[in-house]
């Protein structure tokens with residue numbers, strides 16, 4: 001037990017934070033050594049197991065991330081963009097692998113990770129599941145095989161508490177489709193239709209976001225041409241698929257050189 005890589009979970013009270021705590025606690029390949037919440041959060045100072053409504057596990061929730069990161073081999077972070085940028089600096093300082101699942105980061109945010117990646121391993125992906133990462137590869141292949149008579153639409157559905165759109169996964173799938181077509185997504189993305197939009201522009205990649213209830217995460221990539229349609233679909237019904245991928249990334253990163261990686265690197269896809 002003593003030599004297992006120690007993992008810290010940020011945003012420990014969140015939907016993913018709690019799933020990650022459970023996943024690391026259940027693993028025989030890693031041990032939970034820290035749980036972070038922001039200053040003033042009611043869980044700070046409580047045992048994370050008890051805060052989650054179960055037995056004490058001997059890890060007290062703290063609002064002091066650097067102290068926790070310094071004792072860990074990896075930080076798994078599914079929080080919010082501003083928090084993730086702060087955690088990236090601290091993980092780099094502590095030389096801990098930083099697994100980033102946070103979505104909604106702008107290009108400027110992502111550029112700010114670069115100096116951190118010079119000191120520590122960063123694994124970042126808008127979706128850590130095996131299924132979605134495989135789907136990106138399938139999407140790239142299908143997009144490369146079809147011409148632009150096929151309109152590409154990425155349709156995503158999530159729970160009513162999600163704060164960013166399009167989802168990180170939808171953007172990964174859009175990037176994969178654009179790569180398959182040999183175009184830059186920034187030049188062809190159509191992200192907000194409302195009112196008299198005019199006809200669809202040939203070659204565009206459209207995004208549609210549905211928000212409702214407790215949907216965990218569903219993604220379709222539609223290739224629509226006159227007379228036929230292909231739809232590639234991934235349905236997540238349990239957040240455990242993301243947590244398992246994140247833990248895999250944290251372990252994978254242990255013997256890697258500092259730098260920025262994604263789940264395709266981790267999964268060898």
Ligand SMILES: NC(=O)C1=CN([C@@H]2O[C@H](COP(=O)(O)OP(=O)(O)OC[C@H]3O[C@@H](n4cnc5c(N)ncnc54)[C@H](OP(=O)(O)O)[C@@H]3O)[C@@H](O)[C@H]2O)C=CC1
Nearest residue numbers: 011014015016037038078079083101102103126127128242
């Ligand atoms: N890559 C992937 O596979 C997946 C990515 N995600 C992404 O993960 C992120 C979190 O999702 P989810 O768990 O549903 O969201 P939640 O809102 O349930 O959880 C976010 C957690 O982060 C905490 N947090 C935010 N800012 C800070 C801060 N400055 N310091 C410490 N803690 C902070 C929140 O605390 P507080 O409540 O106090 O604000 C909360 O506990 C989203 O960006 C989501 O898109 C989700 C699933 C899979």
Ligand SMILES: O=C(O)C1=N[C@H](C(=O)O)C[C@H](O)C1
Nearest residue numbers: 103126127162167168169217
């Ligand atoms: O916020 C979520 O819940 C999810 N976010 C990720 C995304 O933005 O794609 C991954 C998953 O779909 C769940």
